[in-house]
Structure formats: structure tokens, C-alpha cells
Amino acid sequence: MHNIAGVLAQPGLWEIVALSLRVSLSAVLLATLAGLPLGAAIAVGRFPGRTSVIVLLNALMGLPPVVVGLAVYLLLSRAGPLGSFGLLFTPGAMIVAQTILILPIIAALSRQAVEDAWREYDEQLRSLGVDGVRAALTVLWDVRFSLLTAVLAGLGRASAEVGAVMIVGGNIEGVTRVMTTTIALETSKGDLPLALGLGIVLIAIVLVLNAAAFVVKEAAQRRFG
Amino acid sequence: MILPLRLEGVSFRHIIQPLSLEIEAGPSTILLGANGAGKSVLMRLMHGLLAPSSGRVSWSGGAGRQAMVFQRPVMLRRSALANVAYAVQAAGMPDAGKVAMEALKEVGLAHLAHRPARVLSGGEQQRLALARAWALHPEVLFLDEPTASLDPSATREIESVIRAFDASGTKIVMATHNLGQARRLGDEVLFIHQGRLVERAPVERFFKQPGTAEAAAFIKGELPWD
Numbered sequence: 001m002h003n004i005a006g007v008l009a010q011p012g013l014w015e016i017v018a019l020s021l022r023v024s025l026s027a028v029l030l031a032t033l034a035g036l037p038l039g040a041a042i043a044v045g046r047f048p049g050r051t052s053v054i055v056l057l058n059a060l061m062g063l064p065p066v067v068v069g070l071a072v073y074l075l076l077s078r079a080g081p082l083g084s085f086g087l088l089f090t091p092g093a094m095i096v097a098q099t100i101l102i103l104p105i106i107a108a109l110s111r112q113a114v115e116d117a118w119r120e121y122d123e124q125l126r127s128l129g130v131d132g133v134r135a136a137l138t139v140l141w142d143v144r145f146s147l148l149t150a151v152l153a154g155l156g157r158a159s160a161e162v163g164a165v166m167i168v169g170g171n172i173e174g175v176t177r178v179m180t181t182t183i184a185l186e187t188s189k190g191d192l193p194l195a196l197g198l199g200i201v202l203i204a205i206v207l208v209l210n211a212a213a214f215v216v217k218e219a220a221q222r223r224f225g
Numbered sequence: 226m227i228l229p230l231r232l233e234g235v236s237f238r239h240i241i242q243p244l245s246l247e248i249e250a251g252p253s254t255i256l257l258g259a260n261g262a263g264k265s266v267l268m269r270l271m272h273g274l275l276a277p278s279s280g281r282v283s284w285s286g287g288a289g290r291q292a293m294v295f296q297r298p299v300m301l302r303r304s305a306l307a308n309v310a311y312a313v314q315a316a317g318m319p320d321a322g323k324v325a326m327e328a329l330k331e332v333g334l335a336h337l338a339h340r341p342a343r344v345l346s347g348g349e350q351q352r353l354a355l356a357r358a359w360a361l362h363p364e365v366l367f368l369d370e371p372t373a374s375l376d377p378s379a380t381r382e383i384e385s386v387i388r389a390f391d392a393s394g395t396k397i398v399m400a401t402h403n404l405g406q407a408r409r410l411g412d413e414v415l416f417i418h419q420g421r422l423v424e425r426a427p428v429e430r431f432f433k434q435p436g437t438a439e440a441a442a443f444i445k446g447e448l449p450w451d
Contacts, residue, residue, distance in 0.1 A: 123274050124299035127292065128315045138311075142302045224302035225343025 007197035012174075017201055020178040023091055023165065024158040027098035028106075032151050035103050039110030039150075040140060044118055057111065060104030065097075069167030072097040076168065089170040094178070097164040102154035109150035113143045145220035152213040156206055226250060227289030227364050228396060230271060235280035240266050243280060244422045250364075252412030253397035255428070257404075259443065263420040264400035265369050268293075271398065272367050290316070292358035293367040296374065298350040300342035305334060305353050308342045312357045328360035329353075332386050348379025355386045366390050368399040372406065384410060404444065408432060416440045 042053060074080050076088040076096070087093040117139045125135045140147070162180035169176030171185060179198045186195040228250040236243040241263050248254055248271070256264040269275040270282060272293050301308050309325035318324060329335045332352040337345060342353055351371060358366055368387065372380040387410055391397050401407055407414060407428065414431040416424040418439045426436060435441040 120299055121301075123269075124295065126274055127272065128312050130315045134315075138301065220302075223341060225300070225341040 004200065007193055007200065010194055010197055013194065013197050013201075015174070016177055016179055016182050016198060019091065019176075020159060020180070020202075021205075023094045023178060024098060024155060026095045027102060027158050028151060028155045030095070030099045031103040031106050031154055034099075035106030035154070036110050036147060036150075038103075039107040039112075040114045040136070042107070043111045043114035044136065044139075054108075054111065057104055057108045061108050063101055063104065064163065065101055065161040066163035066167065068101045069097055069164035072100065072164065072168045088168060089172060089176060091169070091176060093168040094165045094176060097168045098158045098161070101161060101164055102158050105157055106150050106154045109153060110143075110147050113146035113150065114139060117143045145217055145224075149213045149217055152209050156209050159205055159209075160202065227284045227286035227291070229285055230365070231281075231283045231285070232271070233281045233283070235270055235277045235282060237263075237266055237270055237275060237278050240420050241270065241277075242420045245280075246415070246422060246425070248396075248398065250396050252427075253391055253399070253410055255407045255411035255414045256398070256400040256417055257402070257407050257411075257414050257431075257443075258400075258417035259402055262417045264402075264417050265296075267417060268367050268369055268398065268400050289365075290361055290363045291365040291367065292361050292363040293369065294351070294354045294358055294371050296370040298347075298354040300345075300350055300353065302341070302343060304339050305329065305342045305345065305356075306338040308353060309357045309360050313360050316361050318361075324360050325356075328356040331359050331389065332356040333382070346379075348375050348382060351375060351379070351383055352386060355383065355390075359386075359390070363395055365396045365398060368397065370400055370402070372403070373401075380406075404432075416443070418443070 042050065042057070072093065073088065075082045076085070076093050077083055078088075087096065121135075121139055121142075125131065125138065130138065160180065162184055165176070165178055166181045166184065169178070169181065171177055171181040177185075179202045183195045183198050183202070186192070186198075228248065230248040232247075233245050234243045235241065235245070256267060258264050266275065270277050272291060273282070273288060274293075301311060303311070306322070306325050306329060309328050310321040313321040313324050326335065326338065329338050332355050334349065334352055334356060337349065342350065345353060355371075371387070372383050375383065384406065387397060387399070391410075397410070399410065411428040413425065413427050415422055416426075416431070416435075416437070416439070424431070424435065424437045424440045431440065432444060435444055
């Protein structure tokens with residue numbers, strides 16, 4: 001068995017890590033841009049079917065990545081409705097699939113955070129004559145650390161999933177091969193050192209993300225109550 | 226002056242039966258009644274947090290400057306000082322920082338100005354809520370059971386701040402189920418029972434000679450549950 005430095009110095013390893021981060025971070029950015037406003041709107045909005053939307057959103061947090069991958073595959077395949085974009089088996093397709101996968105996570109977690117705060121603040125803010133956009137901004141600012149946690153949860157999910165990117169990316173060497181798909185492939189081929197090296201990097205990333213979420217939340221709790 | 230406040234045939238779902246009353250400037254008004262009698266809802270109707278199912282709530286001088294302190298203080302995730310300053314800014318008043326600091330001094334919280342509001346004790350948070358109201362110099366202050374979840378010493382501190390409001394000319398309208406507190410702070414009592422205004426009397430007379438059987442039973446501690 002190689003030592004850890006040797007495992008991490010294998011050719012191609014860091015390119016794979018870089019592509020993984022590019023795909024997952026892009027997906028998180030897109031899912032955040034759509035998911036935070038969506039979550040906030042559902043939190044404060046009153047419309048028919050709202051409860052069903054919330055139940056559905058919470059259920060979608062557990063979307064199986066392979067099913068998302070399959071759905072996106074059908075959409076993007078040549079015969080599919082979005083086939084003309086030629087996205088299948090590109091990093092773009094992987095970003096689309098991961099965005100769909102983590103959008104419900106970010107939307108549902110931010111919905112919960114905003115709604116809890118809104119319920120608590122609503123009367124007090126109206127008593128102070130604060131409403132509309134100003135009230136919304138006050139609430140969003142107060143739950144900003146919970147929103148950050150929601151985003152980090154999405155990032156953790158995106159960087160660790162294998163099914164969706166495998167199906168829509170095709171695991172093409174040098175093009176769409178990311179950490180998780182490489183680990184799956186190399187392990188089945190018996191090339192354990194590369195799988196192991198990527199596994200170490202992946203676990204480190206997930207660990208750092210979760211530690212960051214924890215530390216941010218704790219620090220905010222101490223500082224702001 | 227925004228008072229008197231007039232309620233004409235005001236009801237709220239099945240909780241408040243249609244009632245009409247007028248609240249004038251001056252004497253401190255206590256809404257007295259058992260839990261669930263409808264005191265809090267009535268107060269929210271007065272303050273405009275709830276819209277009546279029927280009837281009309283009107284202030285003779287427009288809604289003007291009013292403030293409300295809730296049973297459980299709601300504080301933003303920022304310092305004590307910033308919480309008060311936020312209210313001052315929201316009211317469109319100048320010098321928010323300075324006004325906020327003076328209000329904190331008034332309630333004896335100046336030394337905690339830069340502490341996060343939400344880590345203060347229950348009693349301190351309630352005093353902070355009073356400072357937030359104080360900074361607005363309201364003509365009317367609504368208090369919804371402000372000491373219901375506080376210990377006796379915190380209760381005393383809150384009551385002394387409420388007296389300071391009264392002394393400064395702010396009209397006090399307070400809901401409570403605490404007879405002692407009603408006696409200590411009130412000038413007149415509105416006794417609420419099952420969503421109806423059963424009796425209105427000066428505080429001395431209310432406790433000496435309650436005019437209704439429900440009020441008498443409540444004072445004796447025999448709450449009629451029927």
C-alpha cells in the first residue's frame with residue numbers, strides 16, 4: 001500500500017477533483033439562486049395547495065440520484081425534448097442533474113428556517129410598523145446562518161452523489177469523470193490506489209463542509225443567540 | 226392625541242362577542258380575565274394586529290404612535306442596542322442610536338447594550354422590549370401579560386418600568402390574569418369573560434364590590450368554567 005502522499009500524487013487525480021468541484025459548486029450556485037427565493041416565498045406565501053407543495057418539497061429532499069439521472073438523461077438524450085442542446089455526456093448535463101437533485105434540499109431547508117422565524121417575528125414586526133420587503137429582508141438577514149447551512153447541505157449532497165452524474169455524464173475519462181464515478185469505476189477495475197486517493201479527498205471535503213456548517217452555526221448561536 | 230380609542234360592535238370569530246367600548250386617555254386600563262377569556266385577542270384587535278370579523282376600531286387622532294409588549298419578547302438576532310435602534314428607525318425617527326441608548330438607560334439595561342439580545346435572561350429581554358417601546362414615546366402602550374412567565378423579582382422590575390411609562394403620560398392598556406398586578410398598576414378594570422366585556426369599573430370598586438357574579442367568582446378564585 002502506498003503512503004498517503006503517494007496516493008494523492010497520482011496523475012490525473014487533481015484534475016478529477018477540480019472537475020468534481022466545478023460541477024458541484026455550479027450546481028449549488030444555481031440551486032441556491034432558485035431555491036432560496038423559492039423557499040422564502042413558500043414560507044411567507046399563502047396560496048391554495050401550499051401544504052401539498054411543502055410535503056412534496058420535503059419528500060423531494062430524498063430524491064434518489066439515479067432517478068434524477070435517468071429523468072435528465074431522457075430529457076437531454078438526442079430524441080428527448082432538450083436533445084437539441086447536445087448537453088448529454090458533458091459537464092453541463094451533470095450540473096443540470098445535480099441542480100435538480102439539490103434544489104429541493106436548499107428550498108425545503110430554507111423554507112423551514114424562514115417560516116419559523118416569520119412565525120416568531122410577524123406580530124412584533126407589524127407592531128413596529130414594519131411590513132412588506134423590509135420585513136422580509138429583516139427575517140432573511142436574521143436566518144442567514146441557517147440559510148448558509150442549507151446551502152452547505154446541498155453542496156455535501158452534490159459532491160457525494162454518484163448515480164446522477166454517472167448516468168448523464170457517462171464517466172468519460174478527462175471529460176466527465178468526477179471523484180465519485182472514478183471511485184466506482186476504479187474499484188471495479190481493481191485499481192484501488194486511485195479510488196482510495198479520491199476517497200480520501202472526498203471524505204476530507206465532506207468533513208470540512210460539515211465542520212464548517214457546524215462551526216458557523218455554533219458561532220452564530222453564541223454571538224447572536 | 227390619538228385617544229380616545231373606539232370599538233363599535235367589534236367581534237372576532239367566536240372568540241370575541243360583539244362589544245362596544247371607548248378607551249380614554251389617562252387612567253391605566255386593565256383587561257382582566259381568565260386564560261382563554263379573549264384578553265389577548267381583544268388587545269390585538271385594538272392594536273390593529275387582527276382585523277375584526279365585524280365592527281369597527283377607530284382612533285380619534287389616527288392610529289398614531291402606539292407600541293405593544295408581548296408575553297414572550299421577540300428579539301432580533303442582534304445586540305440589545307441594535308434591537309431598540311431598529312424600532313426607532315422603523316418609526317422614522319432620527320438619532321436612532323442615541324435614542325436607543327437613552328431608552329436602555331431608562332430600563333436599567335445600558336450595561337448590556339452590546340450583548341446579543343437573545344442571550345439575555347427572560348426578565349432582561351422583557352425589559353428590553355419595554356425599552357424598545359419606550360424609545361418610541363408611544364401615546365398608548367399595550368402590554369399582553371408582560372410578566373406571566375417571569376419570577377417575582379423580574380416582575381417587580383417590569384412593573385416599575387410600567388409605572389414610569391404611566392408617569393411620563395403614556396396610556397397603559399394591560400392584559401393580565403394576575404389580581405395583585407391589576408390592583409398595583411390599574412386605575413380601571415375591564416373584566417372579560419368568555420369573549421364578553423362583563424364589567425367595567427374603577428379598580429377599587431371592582432375588587433370591593435364586583436357588580437357581576439362572574440367577576441365576584443373570578444376574584445374569589447372560583448373560575449366558572451361553564
